[in-house]
Amino acid sequence: MSSKPSVAEIEKFNKLKLKKTETQEKNPLPAEETIEQKQEGES
Known part of the structure; x- marks a missing residue:
């Protein structure tokens, strides 16, 4: 048996068993003000 699941196994998988995370x-990303301050400091 291969390590990849078959299409039939995927189709019958119960998504309700998965946990919500x-x-x-x-x-x-940094705030826009922070980026502007750093750009002003480099000039």
């Missing part, structure tokens, strides 16, 4: 941004 909240995703959190690990490296959020």
